[in-house]
Amino acid sequence: MAAPVRSDYAPWIALSRVKGLGRVTFKKLVAHFGDPAAAFSSTSSELSAIEGLDANVIEGLRGFAEWEEVEKEIRRAEQAGATLIPFSDANYPPRLRMIADPPPLLYVKGEVRADDDRAVAVVGSRSASEYGQRVARNLCRDLASLGFTVVSGMARGLDGAAHEAALSAGGRTLAVLGSGVDRPYPPEHEKLYHRIREKGAVISEFPMGTRPLAFNFPARNRLISGLSLGVVVVEATEKSGSLITAALALEQGREVFAVPGEVGASRSRGTHRLIRQGAKLVESVADIVEEIAPQLLNRASVSRPGAQRMLPQQARAAARKVFALLQERSAQIDEVIESSGLSPAEVSEILLDLELQGYVRQLPGKRYTAE
Amino acid sequence: MAAPVRSDYAPWIALSRVKGLGRVTFKKLVAHFGDPAAAFSSTSSELSAIEGLDANVIEGLRGFAEWEEVEKEIRRAEQAGATLIPFSDANYPPRLRMIADPPPLLYVKGEVRADDDRAVAVVGSRSASEYGQRVARNLCRDLASLGFTVVSGMARGLDGAAHEAALSAGGRTLAVLGSGVDRPYPPEHEKLYHRIREKGAVISEFPMGTRPLAFNFPARNRLISGLSLGVVVVEATEKSGSLITAALALEQGREVFAVPGEVGASRSRGTHRLIRQGAKLVESVADIVEEIAPQLLNRASVSRPGAQRMLPQQARAAARKVFALLQERSAQIDEVIESSGLSPAEVSEILLDLELQGYVRQLPGKRYTAE
Numbered sequence: 001m002a003a004p005v006r007s008d009y010a011p012w013i014a015l016s017r018v019k020g021l022g023r024v025t026f027k028k029l030v031a032h033f034g035d036p037a038a039a040f041s042s043t044s045s046e047l048s049a050i051e052g053l054d055a056n057v058i059e060g061l062r063g064f065a066e067w068e069e070v071e072k073e074i075r076r077a078e079q080a081g082a083t084l085i086p087f088s089d090a091n092y093p094p095r096l097r098m099i100a101d102p103p104p105l106l107y108v109k110g111e112v113r114a115d116d117d118r119a120v121a122v123v124g125s126r127s128a129s130e131y132g133q134r135v136a137r138n139l140c141r142d143l144a145s146l147g148f149t150v151v152s153g154m155a156r157g158l159d160g161a162a163h164e165a166a167l168s169a170g171g172r173t174l175a176v177l178g179s180g181v182d183r184p185y186p187p188e189h190e191k192l193y194h195r196i197r198e199k200g201a202v203i204s205e206f207p208m209g210t211r212p213l214a215f216n217f218p219a220r221n222r223l224i225s226g227l228s229l230g231v232v233v234v235e236a237t238e239k240s241g242s243l244i245t246a247a248l249a250l251e252q253g254r255e256v257f258a259v260p261g262e263v264g265a266s267r268s269r270g271t272h273r274l275i276r277q278g279a280k281l282v283e284s285v286a287d288i289v290e291e292i293a294p295q296l297l298n299r300a301s302v303s304r305p306g307a308q309r310m311l312p313q314q315a316r317a318a319a320r321k322v323f324a325l326l327q328e329r330s331a332q333i334d335e336v337i338e339s340s341g342l343s344p345a346e347v348s349e350i351l352l353d354l355e356l357q358g359y360v361r362q363l364p365g366k367r368y369t370a371e
Numbered sequence: 372m373a374a375p376v377r378s379d380y381a382p383w384i385a386l387s388r389v390k391g392l393g394r395v396t397f398k399k400l401v402a403h404f405g406d407p408a409a410a411f412s413s414t415s416s417e418l419s420a421i422e423g424l425d426a427n428v429i430e431g432l433r434g435f436a437e438w439e440e441v442e443k444e445i446r447r448a449e450q451a452g453a454t455l456i457p458f459s460d461a462n463y464p465p466r467l468r469m470i471a472d473p474p475p476l477l478y479v480k481g482e483v484r485a486d487d488d489r490a491v492a493v494v495g496s497r498s499a500s501e502y503g504q505r506v507a508r509n510l511c512r513d514l515a516s517l518g519f520t521v522v523s524g525m526a527r528g529l530d531g532a533a534h535e536a537a538l539s540a541g542g543r544t545l546a547v548l549g550s551g552v553d554r555p556y557p558p559e560h561e562k563l564y565h566r567i568r569e570k571g572a573v574i575s576e577f578p579m580g581t582r583p584l585a586f587n588f589p590a591r592n593r594l595i596s597g598l599s600l601g602v603v604v605v606e607a608t609e610k611s612g613s614l615i616t617a618a619l620a621l622e623q624g625r626e627v628f629a630v631p632g633e634v635g636a637s638r639s640r641g642t643h644r645l646i647r648q649g650a651k652l653v654e655s656v657a658d659i660v661e662e663i664a665p666q667l668l669n670r671a672s673v674s675r676p677g678a679q680r681m682l683p684q685q686a687r688a689a690a691r692k693v694f695a696l697l698q699e700r701s702a703q704i705d706e707v708i709e710s711s712g713l714s715p716a717e718v719s720e721i722l723l724d725l726e727l728q729g730y731v732r733q734l735p736g737k738r739y740t741a742e
Contacts, residue, residue, distance in 0.1 A: 281647050
């Protein structure tokens, strides 16, 4: 019995509603069928041929009857202005695709860009000290200035400081939520949520409207590390969720960094433990770059042309216009806006893109020049 | 031409006065002759037979004519109450003997005991912060309480705090000087110098009266690490002498520990660098003990009976008396003094010895009991 497939997204949402079909099994279906829609329209014997597929999963796929709820979920996302990025989509973050248990579908408010794979996660205690917040702000400001995207969890305390600092430095930042992408949490970060959405993205794997339940957060943490080249833990008590993020980062083969503090400070106990276990001690952004440079150099030589090809088709003409202007002479952002006739938002976005791809460079005094 | 050897110590002092005869070459002579006096009474052809002995060293040995100065040096040490411990002496610290360039002769004020090989060095900045001094005091108090001897350099700032804390906790401490053992340096540590001499030892390889010249200190530092199972650097700027001590410790195969501090604190920059280079991050004495425990366990099974045999002959009867008293019933130190008829100093020393060797144990309220 073939299922009525109403949109490209429907089978991806449906997959997450099939009982017993976990984050690892779905990858088998995708590997086998390419398009998960095929999984719902296959016969029992076709499904039985797939190794490691439980009988109850086959049952669940064959008898799936919640297409109306699936369509409702898609409409809900559309109405909230959320983008859906299925696992097989070209815009699915490639680094996240590599982890053992990637989400089949991401809900995104804002935009995940190709250059967001140059990302570093900065996380820490909800009850961060003034010291921890200061260190986080400095690191994120410097990461943003170097063109890195700062990933964090939008939680109270340190996460919030990390996003704020990246934004203040004019950088990009990704917030991964443990609630639905339409449910900013904590409530006092609603303004921050909107700023992140504008200059980066808010990301969740949980269905629209999901409440921020405690057990969502470890799962959320694997996305924070999964999206990033490395995870910097700035402050953590001995039972901090940030230590879970660090452990997941190690499993995923990502770098783990930790910021030291004074002996006796409870919020440095977790970071000191990480350092003893082999995390790299971080004093400044140089310590981070030094460690991830090999991956970056690798990427630069391999994927720079790819990143160029991945610019959205409609943006390309505008980007060419801006680039041509800067090839004539260096200019401040206001001059570029005036000369190009583009909106300030478009121009900033294009300049950042061009900068991240190495086509333009910022000069002192907020001037830009073509490389 | 045989040299007139006036005392056991004379040839050792003479060796250090032979030009071109360094700390490594002297070991060849000792290995060859056993007694270095023989080196001075050997023929040129006998000396030429020793591999790697330069012609000018042979010349220097054969023509050595400063025996009067040597005798003067010995009298000067005697008058200052300093003990001389040549390399071949049974009381020469065995751990120090193992380094590549051990001093041929140690000048000691106070007493180096067999149990001082259970030593940990604690060093740091001369301009230690309040934070650094607090951490050093806590670590040294706990090291002393666990029966470790605390080794340091008696310098201003952190070294002084380390010795003080060990003494306050009733423990033993060794100070290694970059000046003659009769020249307490810095002057404001003269009181401390006398307290260390009473409950430990002040040690130097430099001749009596040597001034604290800057270039003596790196040499002094190799003794600090050489005497110790490991070196704890509590605070260090990026150009601190403590980093030299740490480097020497690594060369000598000793453990290196470093205490973290806040990012941005100049005196933690050196310790953070050490941690990045592989030094173990230390928050508490447990982090130290965990790392050196394998060496200690090794030592306990091998050398404990040896340590017992090495108790000075004259001390043994008194120690037996004290031990017998405590086997009858636990007692406070005052009761032991009264019952034994020994001096308070003798009793404290014996109790500490017995405790370090595991024969007696302290109970709450400063009572002692036999194990």
